[in-house]
Amino acid sequence: MEHVDELIHGQALYALSPEEEEQVALHVAECDRCRRQLREAEALAASLAYAVPAVAPPPDLRDRVLAAIDPVVETAPAPAAAARRPAARRSWWPRLAAVAVPAMAAAVIGLAVWNVSLRGDLSSLHGNLSSGRVARLGNVGSVVMSSDGRSTMFASMPAAPAGKTYEAWVIRGQAAVPAGLFRGGGTLVLTLTKPARPGDEIAITIEPAGGTKQPTTTPIAHASV
Amino acid sequence: MDSGNTPREGRVEHLSDHGLLALIGRGDREAFARLYDLYGPAAYALAARIVRDRDLAADVVQNVFLAVWTGATQFDPARGQPSTWIMTMTHHKAVDMVRREQRRRTEVLDAAGDEPAEGPTVEEQAWRGVTRTNVRAALARLPDPHREVIELAYFAGYSQSELADRLAVPIGTVKSRTFAAMRALREALAAAGMHPEDEWNTSTS
Numbered sequence: 106m107e108h109v110d111e112l113i114h115g116q117a118l119y120a121l122s123p124e125e126e127e128q129v130a131l132h133v134a135e136c137d138r139c140r141r142q143l144r145e146a147e148a149l150a151a152s153l154a155y156a157v158p159a160v161a162p163p164p165d166l167r168d169r170v171l172a173a174i175d176p177v178v179e180t181a182p183a184p185a186a187a188a189r190r191p192a193a194r195r196s197w198w199p200r201l202a203a204v205a206v207p208a209m210a211a212a213v214i215g216l217a218v219w220n221v222s223l224r225g226d227l228s229s230l231h232g233n234l235s236s237g238r239v240a241r242l243g244n245v246g247s248v249v250m251s252s253d254g255r256s257t258m259f260a261s262m263p264a265a266p267a268g269k270t271y272e273a274w275v276i277r278g279q280a281a282v283p284a285g286l287f288r289g290g291g292t293l294v295l296t297l298t299k300p301a302r303p304g305d306e307i308a309i310t311i312e313p314a315g316g317t318k319q320p321t322t323t324p325i326a327h328a329s330v
Numbered sequence: 331m332d333s334g335n336t337p338r339e340g341r342v343e344h345l346s347d348h349g350l351l352a353l354i355g356r357g358d359r360e361a362f363a364r365l366y367d368l369y370g371p372a373a374y375a376l377a378a379r380i381v382r383d384r385d386l387a388a389d390v391v392q393n394v395f396l397a398v399w400t401g402a403t404q405f406d407p408a409r410g411q412p413s414t415w416i417m418t419m420t421h422h423k424a425v426d427m428v429r430r431e432q433r434r435r436t437e438v439l440d441a442a443g444d445e446p447a448e449g450p451t452v453e454e455q456a457w458r459g460v461t462r463t464n465v466r467a468a469l470a471r472l473p474d475p476h477r478e479v480i481e482l483a484y485f486a487g488y489s490q491s492e493l494a495d496r497l498a499v500p501i502g503t504v505k506s507r508t509f510a511a512m513r514a515l516r517e518a519l520a521a522a523g524m525h526p527e528d529e530w531n532t533s534t535s
Contacts, residue, residue, distance in 0.1 A: 111505055114512045119425050120483040120490045144410045148526040149516050151417040153484050154376040155458065156465040162374040166388050170366050173392055174399045267430045315385035
């Protein structure tokens with residue numbers, strides 16, 4: 106077995122070619138000595154992180170990080186509350202879990218579910234399906250709105266372009282409220298972070314990564330619920 | 331607004347990073363918030379330094395901590411400190427983003443200046459300050475061609491083959507400079523009493 110000493114530091118700096126990276130990965134899976142050296146080199150490289158100037162994170166980042174692990178969707182259909190916090194951005198970067206959902210329509214069986222699969226939240230999804238209003242979402246899928254305003258999107262969409270994200274909106278009259286960010290790339294089931302009510306529109310736009318507070322592009326799909 | 335997210339004093343503050351991760355693996359949000367408070371600002375600073383964009387840096391940090399949340403149960407304590415895991419993931423995701431966006435910049439490290447307070451406690455702030463001083467001093471002691479290959483790779487996201495082109499040297503030279511630079515960095519940090527594999531964990535020091 107040929108050791109990979111000369112590649113260890115390059116890997117720790119994340120500066121190798123894909124072929125070299127693979128060579129290192131295959132080797133350290135079997136070689137304790139090189140694996141230990143790589144761990145040490147990674148720790149050394151990580152120390153470089155502490156050399157950068159401290160810059161204060163955006164004030165809402167902590168809330169965003171904590172909200173991102175929260176599978177509980179805002180259910181209170183309180184427009185006033187939603188209006189009070191228009192800047193709250195929540196995104197669910199892929200929390201992939203392949204789940205079989207036998208009770209769901211054939212088109213959505215066995216999906217990667219972004220937002221509804223953790224913590225037993227699927228039961229509420231079934232509730233949506235049995236009691237909700239269904240609206241066609243352009244040519245990408247459909248939206249189900251339950252009586253409490255919670256809206257779940259079923260769609261099949263290609264991955265968002267590099268540096269871009271899909272953003273969902275609840276549009277009421279002239280006002281558009283951000284209702285979640287997602288990357289696409291297959292079939293997805295996604296509960297919007299904002300409640301809707303009859304007469305609202307649900308729209309999807311492509312926005313710069315990180316999302317925006319107001320739509321900046323023409324919706325690629327929309328639905329009237 | 332974040333009531334329920336703010337950790338109560340006392341329950342998790344005494345835990346090591348490994349202890350926090352163990353709780354996070356069981357779905358403990360307080361432990362997660364604590365780990366974010368410990369390393370989120372440093373991860374953000376690193377991501378911001380690499381991607382040079384506040385929004386993209388925030389996305390990187392959010393992705394990293396989501397991966398911490400979902401990956402905590404798979405974390406192998408034998409692989410090292412959780413802080414190394416977090417900062418390595420941050421580095422990889424930030425560099426991936428830079429490469430995708432072709433936003434890479436070539437500036438070397440900013441000079442030390444007035445810097446805002448950071449870290450949850452004054453002790454941790456002080457520790458961060460000392461760490462920064464030591465790492466910068468260790469970098470400053472490297473010969474320029476050695477420091478260059480480390481800084482351009484780590485902070486600007488250049489691969490070694492790109493560096494060879496950019497610096498007009500054979501790739502073997504890039505690799506040998508990298509090797510020498512990392513070894514010298516390790517020795518310089520050790521001379522300052524810092525042993526990364528043991529000591530990058532603020533919670534147990």
